[in-house]
Amino acid sequence: MKKAIKRSKPEPVQVIKHRRDAALKSLVSAVPYIQFLGVEFDRRGDELTAILPYQEMLIGNPVIPALHGGATSAFMEITAVIGLSWSMLWDHIEDGVENADVMPRLPKTIDFTVDYLRSGLPRDAYARAFVNRSGRRYASVHVEAWQDNRQRIYAQATGHFLMPQSNE
Amino acid sequence: MPEQRAALISQFFAAMPHYKALQMKLEEIGNGIAEISMPYDEKFIGDPQTGVISGGAVSALMDTSSGAAVMCHPTATISTATLGLRIDYMRAATPGQKITARAECFHVTRSVAFVRATAFDEDRDHPVASATGTFTIERAKGKTA
Numbered sequence: 144m145k146k147a148i149k150r151s152k153p154e155p156v157q158v159i160k161h162r163r164d165a166a167l168k169s170l171v172s173a174v175p176y177i178q179f180l181g182v183e184f185d186r187r188g189d190e191l192t193a194i195l196p197y198q199e200m201l202i203g204n205p206v207i208p209a210l211h212g213g214a215t216s217a218f219m220e221i222t223a224v225i226g227l228s229w230s231m232l233w234d235h236i237e238d239g240v241e242n243a244d245v246m247p248r249l250p251k252t253i254d255f256t257v258d259y260l261r262s263g264l265p266r267d268a269y270a271r272a273f274v275n276r277s278g279r280r281y282a283s284v285h286v287e288a289w290q291d292n293r294q295r296i297y298a299q300a301t302g303h304f305l306m307p308q309s310n311e
Numbered sequence: 312m313p314e315q316r317a318a319l320i321s322q323f324f325a326a327m328p329h330y331k332a333l334q335m336k337l338e339e340i341g342n343g344i345a346e347i348s349m350p351y352d353e354k355f356i357g358d359p360q361t362g363v364i365s366g367g368a369v370s371a372l373m374d375t376s377s378g379a380a381v382m383c384h385p386t387a388t389i390s391t392a393t394l395g396l397r398i399d400y401m402r403a404a405t406p407g408q409k410i411t412a413r414a415e416c417f418h419v420t421r422s423v424a425f426v427r428a429t430a431f432d433e434d435r436d437h438p439v440a441s442a443t444g445t446f447t448i449e450r451a452k453g454k455t456a
Contacts, residue, residue: 175356176365200332203375204392211329212378212393213371220367224357249358252366256397 166236167191170228170247174221180214182221189233193222195268202265210263219270219286219300220255226272227284227304248307250282255302263297264290280306312341312383319389320382324375333371337379343387343416345379347372350409362406366440370398372412373428373442380414381424381446387416388449391424396444404439408432414442422448 167186171177180201185192195201195218203211227250270288277283282304289296321337324330324347333355339346349355349372357365374393381391404410414428424446430439 173359174365175354175359176367179354180367200328202328203330205326205328206390209392211327211371211374212396213333213367213374214329216370216374216396217365217367220365220370248360251358251403252400254397254399255366255370256395257370257393258395259393262392 162239163236166232167229170225170232174249176217177221177225180217180221182218184225189229191222191226191229191271193218193225193270193272195270197266197268204262207262208265210265210268212257212259212263215259215263215268215288215298216255216257216300218268219257219288219298220252220302222270222286222288223255223272223284223300223302223304224249224252226286227274227277227282230274230277231306250304250306253281253303253305255300257298257300259298261295261297266290268297269293278306280308282306312385316383316389317341320379323382323389324379329371330375333368335372335375338411339413340379340383343380343384344414345376345383346411346413347376347379348409348411351407356406358403361403363403364406364410366398366400369400369404369410369412369430369440370396370442372410373398373414373430373440374444376412376414377416377426377428377442377444378446380416380426380428381419381448384416384419384424387419387424390449391446392449394423394445394447396442398440398442400440401438404430404432405434410439416446419448421450424448 201214355368412430418425428442
């Protein structure tokens with residue numbers, strides 16, 4: 144049975160997009176290591192895709208050449224932390240409550256396990272985070288990373304995170 | 312370990328772009344044990360509110376020292392790649408302090424090397440993180456362990 148709710152007129156799309164993009168930008172631009180690696184985020188609705196644009200400084204084995212495993216692992220950890228924070232923030236952003244200038248506290252990594260399936264090629268990499276469980280204190284997040292072909296993931300990771308506490 | 316091999320490994324790292332970007336330094340190498348350090352740099356901060364180094368930078372350091380431990384193991388090879396790496400973050404590294412990762416390659420089979428590593432800041436009694444990893448062994452044709 145539908146309840147008779149008085150709906151206010153939907154906000155103009157530009158207003159919504161601006162608010163979402165501003166919230167994402169304040170989250171991402173505040174972290175120096177994200178800037179150092181050059182990681183960017185593409186947002187479609189609430190779905191984020193992290194992008195690691197290729198740079199020579201990401202190379203670990205110059206002979207092959209291949210991306211450094213540590214660069215891939217850092218890229219996936221960034222994807223997990225931002226993805227988890229974003230999923231926590233989303234409802235606030237939609238309510239229009241979130242002040243885009245206020246940087247929320249980030250979840251802390253408890254453990255992170257990386258599975259390297261293929262060597263990283265010297266080109267852009269992409270990743271998406273899947274929040275499998277998000278409780279009041281702990282969260283479990285899985286990340287998949289790929290390069291040219293979405294079906295051929297080159298690395299995946301799973302990690303546990305400590306959620307930021309409001310009384311901290 | 313022959314000095315020649317140690318020199319070869321340190322040359323390999325000196326030419327590695329990501330190693331240079333993170334300002335890493337080979338502190339010790341020999342017989343399956345490697346220690347690599349990374350200075351505190353504001354560019355590596357992961358939590359802007361506390362100035363704590365990013366877990367990602369620590370994991371890159373752990374991965375690198377683990378790989379070095381495999382390369383300097385007497386029965387392993389000069390070339391390796393990470394198969395799997397698990398890192399436990401025990402505490403936040405103290406801002407302003409250098410981080411050092413010490414890795415030990417404790418077992419090698421024909422095709423796999425097993426490594427454990429620990430990361431410290433200047434307080435050596437309380438590790439920042441610990442890791443266990445598995446690495447590939449690339450052997451020259453016809454050569455066995």
